Amino acid sequence: MRINTTRTAGLLAVLALFTVGTVTGCGNETASGRHGTQVRGTDPTPDPQDRARRVADAWDGSRAAESWAEGYYPMEETVQLPAGAFRNDADKRAYGAQNFVLRGELPTTSRKDGRVKWESGGSLTLPLMGSREAFEAIAGGGGDGPHLTVTGAELGSMPLVTSRGPATVPAWLFTLEGYDMPLKRVALSPSELPQPPIGPAGEVPTDKLAPLGGLAEVAGDGRSVTVVATHGACDEGPAVDVLETDGSVVLSGSVVGTKDGPCTAVLLSKEMTVQLDRPVGDRVLLDAFTGRPVPQE
Template identity: 75%
Template sequence: MRTNTARAVDLLVVLALLTAVTGAVAGCGSEKAGGHGARVGDGDPAPESEARARQVADAWDGSKAAETWRKGYYPLGETVQLPENAFRNGADKLAYGTRNFVLRGGLPATPQKDGKVKWESGGSLTLPLMGARKAYETVARGSNDGPHLTVTGAKLGEMTLATSRGPATVPAWLFTLEGYDTPLKRVALSPSKLPRPPIKPVGEVPTDELAPLGRLVGMAADGRSVTVMATHGACDDGPAVDVLETGGSVVLSASVVGTKDGPCTSQLLGEEVTVTLDRPVGDRLLLDAFTGRPVPNEENGPSPSQ
């Protein structure tokens, strides 16, 4: 007999892998909307969830960690941008999904030591420039005989993306793909070091009432909505996300609705949930109530020291 508690332990194990590996979860996506203090799902937020979200917001507000975050470079948008009108066919789409690339020819040497982040709102930050080889290896993770994309060259250019301080222009490697007129772009900078959170995680084991988010999937161009990967088990009605907006942060609390007692498999399912906000994220921190940390993405997962 498997209970919800046993299933929660299984979720914790897989969640650790989920935050380390992009796209590790499987499930069907959905778009749901919520607002200030609202639950994205069925029912009202649990009192414990609301209280925890407020604790996290209060801990970060005016903290040294928040000051460090607002001075650094933390991408919130996709650090890889696809060629225009990608993809030509299903095989190419599959190749990108499995990150199966072939390099034909060499990659250029890094022309300079540093690169600069330039924010649309003003200000800039100089960071070490990532080499073309390392940038390529962050994109090309597969190696098999299946469908593949062929990279024939690269040059240093720029791209724009959402960051914790608003839209920014950053250096990027522009990889030429065989069969495409426009390049695949990959940011040529690594994010700043994460600050140490001013509050500890709520606990070690997620529950149906509060669990860690999988990762940040994306943010709308106007900053009025964010999409996150929320997880749930095979014996419930799916995930819910509570939202607490303050002047300095947006705290997201993930939970599971419609849980059932009795036998249950230990599957972990992922579902994309889109949360609509009362106003744009701007430079507010996007926080996970369970961990007390910024919502992780493929570039900005929690460091081992945390």
């Protein structure tokens, strides 16, 4: 099933593995797990549909799938903004740049573990992230310009969509100057990813298959997913196909309208929404190129 582009996510920084300037033969560019490098993978399957089926077959019923089903993997942003955020464009820019200032003490806790509780039943205990670590996860900017001020924090919880459905997870609730409601940040790290049962695709033109940039969103009803797909400056944009099985949803990225000849080596990204025949549920979302779960952006 071919789907349409939604909104443009904007220009990404040119990756270090791209040569600044121009490249030739844009229509013949190859993809790898590191965007544009010509490193051969372990699966030489050239046909995109066959590759997607091979990825699905490798995962369905595998030990990796069992580990995924038992773990905790967020399927949406692990930061929840205060209601009504933002007050102004300056605050919005500050958040985007991760410019935070701490004016106050962050609490410590004697708790070493936190528990994920799923709406469908079951729970999982994982190491609890401290308030300082959680703060540093959201405050990585530290540059000039507008900033948001954190005046305190307390340990609470927040709802979160995960690979096993909706859950309630521990979260640090940061008090922001000028806001009545806190900014929430999940206080747990995801489970370790299982070893994939299939290697990445081999050298293949990007108009056939390309790696995805990451997972942007899963719809509330689970019937669509939005992923970040990349493309170049000399093509018509990315496309994403989907193969659904009982145990997985395999997404195949590619580039359409590629052209031969010189092309500026810039990398663009677009968010692509894929409609599914049925809700994602506890099925694993897989990137056909890498053979791995699509990472949370």
